[in-house]
Amino acid sequence: xAMVTGAATGIGRAIAHKFAAHxxxxxxxxxxxxxxxxxxxxxxxxxxxASAYECDVFDLNxxxxxxxxxxxxxxxxxxxxxxxxxxxxxxxxxxxx
Numbered sequence: 001x002a003m004v005t006g007a008a009t010g011i012g013r014a015i016a017h018k019f020a021a022h023x024x025x026x027x028x029x030x031x032x033x034x035x036x037x038x039x040x041x042x043x044x045x046x047x048x049x050a051s052a053y054e055c056d057v058f059d060l061n062x063x064x065x066x067x068x069x070x071x072x073x074x075x076x077x078x079x080x081x082x083x084x085x086x087x088x089x090x091x092x093x094x095x096x097x
Contacts, residue, residue, distance in 0.1 A: 003027045008035035020048030027070045029055040
């Protein structure tokens with residue numbers, strides 16, 4: 001599973017499509033879910049798997065809430081964070097970013 005911030009437009013959208021084209025299920029995080037939903041539909045129509053989540057990456061509580069939602073659906077093994085600030089991320093007690 002791949003997680004991409006800013007996935008509704010620009011670089012984030014392109015990254016999401018590329019991950020999906022290579023077989024990853026993609027969690028699309030964007031501040032505007034109404035723009036991320038069509039990207040998820042594009043990926044699904046192309047044979048991939050994607051889901052959209054509303055997330056303001058500059059709001060730490062909102063970002064953590066989105067991570068919890070993603071973890072509920074199996075977690076992620078790859079993250080692209082073109083939107084927002086770089087955050088240290090940990091999984092199973094190990095630093096992964």
